[in-house]
Structures are given as structure tokens and as C-alpha cells.
Amino acid sequence: MNRLTQSMILVLLGGAVLRITTLSTTYLNYVKPGFRPFLIAAGAVVFVLGVIGLIQEWRGSTETEHHHDHGHAPRVAWLLTLPVFAIYLIAPPALGAFSAKSEDAPAQPVAALDAYDTLPAGKVTDMTIGEFIGRAYGDSSKSLSGRQVKLTGFAVPSAKKKDRWYVARIQIACCAADGIALKVAVLDAAMPPENTWVEVTGTWREPKSGKLPVGTVAPELDAISVTGIPQPVEPYE
Amino acid sequence: MSERATVDASEEIPPSEWGRRQPLPSVGPWAFAVVVGLLVIGRLVFAQYLTAPALQAWATIFVAICVQALPFLVFGVLLSAAITAFVPASFWTRALPRRPFLAVPVAGAAGAVLPGCECASVPVASGLMSRGVTPAAALAFLLASPAINPVVIVATVVAFPGQPMMAVARFGASLVVAVLAGWVWLRFGRAEWLRIPARAGGEGSKWRTFQDAMGHDFLHAGGFLVVGGATAATMNVIVPRSWLESVAGVPVLSVLALAALAVILSICSEADAFVAASLTAFSPTAKLAFLVVGPMVDLKLIALQAGTFGRRFAARFIPLTFVLAVIVSMAVGEVLL
Numbered sequence: 001m002n003r004l005t006q007s008m009i010l011v012l013l014g015g016a017v018l019r020i021t022t023l024s025t026t027y028l029n030y031v032k033p034g035f036r037p038f039l040i041a042a043g044a045v046v047f048v049l050g051v052i053g054l055i056q057e058w059r060g061s062t063e064t065e066h067h068h069d070h071g072h073a074p075r076v077a078w079l080l081t082l083p084v085f086a087i088y089l090i091a092p093p094a095l096g097a098f099s100a101k102s103e104d105a106p107a108q109p110v111a112a113l114d115a116y117d118t119l120p121a122g123k124v125t126d127m128t129i130g131e132f133i134g135r136a137y138g139d140s141s142k143s144l145s146g147r148q149v150k151l152t153g154f155a156v157p158s159a160k161k162k163d164r165w166y167v168a169r170i171q172i173a174c175c176a177a178d179g180i181a182l183k184v185a186v187l188d189a190a191m192p193p194e195n196t197w198v199e200v201t202g203t204w205r206e207p208k209s210g211k212l213p214v215g216t217v218a219p220e221l222d223a224i225s226v227t228g229i230p231q232p233v234e235p236y237e
Numbered sequence: 238m239s240e241r242a243t244v245d246a247s248e249e250i251p252p253s254e255w256g257r258r259q260p261l262p263s264v265g266p267w268a269f270a271v272v273v274g275l276l277v278i279g280r281l282v283f284a285q286y287l288t289a290p291a292l293q294a295w296a297t298i299f300v301a302i303c304v305q306a307l308p309f310l311v312f313g314v315l316l317s318a319a320i321t322a323f324v325p326a327s328f329w330t331r332a333l334p335r336r337p338f339l340a341v342p343v344a345g346a347a348g349a350v351l352p353g354c355e356c357a358s359v360p361v362a363s364g365l366m367s368r369g370v371t372p373a374a375a376l377a378f379l380l381a382s383p384a385i386n387p388v389v390i391v392a393t394v395v396a397f398p399g400q401p402m403m404a405v406a407r408f409g410a411s412l413v414v415a416v417l418a419g420w421v422w423l424r425f426g427r428a429e430w431l432r433i434p435a436r437a438g439g440e441g442s443k444w445r446t447f448q449d450a451m452g453h454d455f456l457h458a459g460g461f462l463v464v465g466g467a468t469a470a471t472m473n474v475i476v477p478r479s480w481l482e483s484v485a486g487v488p489v490l491s492v493l494a495l496a497a498l499a500v501i502l503s504i505c506s507e508a509d510a511f512v513a514a515s516l517t518a519f520s521p522t523a524k525l526a527f528l529v530v531g532p533m534v535d536l537k538l539i540a541l542q543a544g545t546f547g548r549r550f551a552a553r554f555i556p557l558t559f560v561l562a563v564i565v566s567m568a569v570g571e572v573l574l
Contacts, residue, residue, distance in 0.1 A: 008269045030301035038308035076460030083303040089279045090287045092297035098290035174508030176301035180515050
């Protein structure tokens with residue numbers, strides 16, 4: 001692989017990264033929003049490196065001979081076009097029902113605290129699924145009981161029970177590879193088509209046995225309404 | 238040509254095209270034109286068929302690993318190229334203790350100052366070696382820096398609220414493993430197993446050296462990162478997590494299971510603490526093993542190390558690191574957690 005090809009691969013890769021970060025919000029399917037400046041910087045460095053290489057190659061035909069020798073990169077560099085192919089051809093969407101289904105045991109939310117604020121009565125509170133699970137699992141003051149909350153997520157059928165379904169959201173710490181599915185069972189409502197995004201309003205159903213066994217059963221929600229919505233810009237929690 | 242003379246010190250391992258001319262120098266741009274053509278045609282014709290959920294989940298995780306690693310890789314490569322181009326070799330002989338036995342722990346502890354994940358540390362370690370730092374010391378740095386830097390330690394404290402000992406144990410165990418691995422390599426390692434990537438240097442302007450080192454290292458390490466990312470994404474999609482849950486209660490097996498999971502998932506060391514915290518069924522010692530093994534041995538690192546230092550190196554160093562990491566995690570977990 002000579003310098004010309006190397007530079008072209010750099011331009012292609014840098015361009016693809018700049019495209020998903022500056023021209024669209026596609027990057028949110030892969031990483032946390034806070035990652036954007038770093039991605040733009042890295043994409044720009046790679047892109048500029050490629051462009052400089054191209055310009056040097058274009059102008060300096062006499063110089064080319066001199067630099068040809070250490071201009072070689074191994075063939076493995078061609079593999080860097082694979083992510084570019086994946087981005088353009090498959091256009092990978094955010095992780096959804098497929099990934100949430102494969103782990104049926106609900107994950108415990110990260111950092112369950114025992115210091116939640118009380119929720120206002122007679123009002124619907126918007127809440128992340130992670131917070132809902134945290135309050136359901138770990139809140140000794142039972143701040144959820146009797147309060148109406150609104151959860152946003154996608155619909156996932158239960159792998160085991162036939163009529164059961166969950167409103168789920170993937171929580172990521174850094175990138176989609178470390179995604180954990182958070183799920184809340186929705187009761188008294190018909191399941192929308194799998195993987196559609198919904199807002200579910202309802203109240204927490206307290207488990208009969210007192211405290212939930214941590215990390216074994218998803219908390220349950222008595223639904224009042226289930227509304228279909230478009231996918232949020234930020235697909236992960 | 239003279240600046241390439243150093244390459245031939247390790248003749249047997251480098252890929253065949255290193256330091257030689259391509260038989261057909263003009264084939265690259267044509268192949269590139271084919272790639273671009275495939276991209277355009279593929280987007281128009283095939284994109285509508287590439288919608289199977291498993292394929293999409295695989296592609297999402299694959300792209301996520303590559304995209305997430307990119308800033309760290311670029312940072313590591315920049316730093317490595319800067320070391321090669323602007324820091325004189327004499328600096329390192331002054332900065333590190335002369336005796337290799339002492340240089341290993343010093344280099345390991347120095348890992349605490351490089352905020353990055355494991356993708357950044359491989360090119361930096363290779364840059365250090367090519368600048369004359371004892372390989373064992375550079376390896377200790379390579380293992381320690383992704384696990385003990387401030388960003389990772391803070392992430393660990395945040396992920397385990399009320400369990401500050403987890404971060405302490407992680408820091409201690411990782412540093413011990415890095416230093417032990419460095420010493421074992423110093424005592425038993427042979428020079429011919431390790432391919433020290435040679436750099437162009439001396440001739441030409443510093444900026445040109447910088448630019449060449451950077452382009453070469455990035456393409457090289459990036460290519461192997463893609464191999465690792467694709468493998469990790471495949472494992473992530475096809476290996477059911479329920480296999481793991483079944484061994485959660487068994488003492489030694491659970492530690493080995495989480496150590497193996499750390500290798501398979503290839504999560505960035507700055508995020509792995511959050512994943513470890515979510516594995517509630519496992520003992521703290523098993524979680525510690527996940528946190529110690531992950532930054533030192535995982536699929537994308539295996540690909541990166543094999544690509545950078547040669548397969549013969551990877552085949553020896555990676556099992557060594559894995560075994561040390563598991564044993565030290567168990568010992569530290571027993572004492573501290």
C-alpha cells in the first residue's frame with residue numbers, strides 16, 4: 001500500500017466519522033453524547049492527515065521517490081474501510097428489542113441510591129427507566145407508590161411468558177458495546193408492535209412479597225395509557 | 238534507504254511488504270476506486286436488504302467499538318509519534334532508572350499519568366520501545382496505564398458507590414500485575430520474540446517524521462483494532478449472557494467466568510466499571526478480576542498487540558498476563574474485599 005492509497009483511506013475514514021458527528025446525530029447510536037467533541041477532533045485529525053498526504057503526493061513527484069520507502073503501511077490497513085462500509089451500507093440503528101430480549105434477567109441499574117426525592121402527588125412525573133427501577137428496587141421510603149410516572153422506551157415481548165411485555169431502554173456507560181437492557185413490565189395494556197417506541201404512563205405495582213429480590217424480577221407498572229412516539233434523538237439512557 | 242536499516246534487525250516477523258517495494262505500486266489507487274465504487278453501488282442496491290436484526294445489532298456494536306476507540310487511538314498515535322519525532326532518546330535514559338529491574342516498577346507507576354484507554358497505550362508503548370526504553374519497562378507501562386489512570390479510577394469510584402475499596406483494589410492489583418509481568422518478561426523474555434517497530438528518524442524534517450510515523454501507526458493499529466472490534470461484536474451477539482449467570486455462585490469458576498467475559502466484551506477501560514457493577518450476581522472478587530483483566534487482555538488488545546509486536550510475542554505475553562491477572566485479583570480480592 002503506497003502513500004496515495006494510505007491517504008485515501010484516511011480521508012474516507014475521517015470523512016465518515018465527521019459525517020456521523022457533524023452532519024447528523026447518528027453517532028448517538030454508538031456512543032454517549034459527551035463523546036462528540038472528541039470524535040470530531042479525532043475525525044478531523046485523520047481527515048487532515050489524509051488530505052495533507054494527498055496534497056504532498058499530488059505536488060511532489062520528485063519527493064515521492066524519497067519517501068516511498070517508509071510510506072508503506074501493511075495491508076491490514078484496508079480493514080479500516082470495514083467500519084466505513086458498515087456505516088454507509090448497514091447504517092446500524094440504535095440497539096433495540098433484539099438486544100434487550102437476549103438477556104432476559106433484568107440488570108440492576110447502576111448505582112442504586114437510597115436517597116430519592118419525594119414525587120409530587122396528582123401529577124405525572126417524567127422518569128428514566130433506570131430511575132424507576134432504582135426507586136422500585138432500592139428506595140426504602142417507597143416514593144413510587146401511588147404516584148403516576150411516564151416512562152419512555154421501546155416495546156419488548158417477554159421471552160418466557162406469553163402475554164407479558166416490557167418497556168425497555170438500553171443504558172450505556174461509554175459505547176453501545178457496554179449496553180445494559182433496563183426493563184419494566186407493563187400490565188393491563190396490549191403490546192404495541194415489537195421495537196416501537198412508546199411513552200407509558202402508569203403507576204408502580206408494589207410486589208406482594210414486600211421488597212423485590214434485587215436483580216431477579218423486573219418491576220411492574222399498571223399502565224394507564226400507552227402512546228406511540230418517534231424514536232428519541234438520544235436512543236440510550 | 239538508510240533510515241530503514243533498523244527494520245531488518247528483526248527480519249523474520251515483519252509482514253512481507255515491510256521495507257520492500259510493492260510489485261505493482263499502482264494497484265492501490267485502483268483497489269481504492271473499487272472500494273468507493275462498491276460503497277456507492279452497495280448503498281443504492283444492497284442497503285435495503287441488510288436489515289436482519291442480528292446483523293444490525295452486530296454492526297451497531299462493531300461500529301460502536303471502532304468509533305469509541307478512535308479518539309483514544311488517535312491520541313495514543315499522536316503521543317507516540319511525538320515521542321518518536323520530538324523527544325530525544327537520551328531523555329528516556331535519564332528519566333528511567335538505569336537498571337531494568339528498577340525501571341519496570343517506575344514505568345508501571347508512570348502509567349498513572351496517561352489518561353486513556355488500552356487502545357492509546359499500545360502505540361505509546363511501541364513508541365517508547367523504539368526510543369530505546371527497556372521493553373520490559375515499556376510493557377509494564379502498557380499494562381498499567383489503561384487500568385490505573387485517574388479517569389479510570391474515578392469511573393470505578395462512581396460505579397461502585399459506597400465501596401471505595403473496589404477502586405483501591407483495582408489500582409493495587411493492576412499495578413502489581415503490570416510490574417510482575419514486566420519482571421517475568423525481563424527474566425525470561427527473549428529479544429527475538431518481540432518485534433520492536435522501527436521508526437524512520439534522523440533524516441528529513443521532524444514534522445515529516447511525525448507525519449509519517451503518525452500515518453503509519455494509525456493505519457497499522459487501526460487495522461488490527463478493526464479485527465478486534467469485529468471479533469468482540471460477534472461474541473457479544475452470539476454468546477448468551479445466561480451462560481454466565483449459571484456459574485455466578487461457584488467460587489473459582491465465577492472469577493474465571495468474569496475474567497473470560499472481560500476478554501470477550503473488549504469494553505473500554507473507562508467504562509468497564511459500570512458493566513462490572515451491573516453484574517450483581519457475582520462476588521466482589523470476580524468483579525475485581527473483570528476490572529483487572531479487561532484493560533490488560535481483551536480481543537481488541539490481542540489483535541493490536543499481535544499486530545504491533547508480532548504474533549510470537551502475543552502468544553507468550555497475553556497468556557502470561559491473563560494468568561497473573563487472575564491470580565493477583567483473587568489474592569487481592571481475598572485480602573481487601
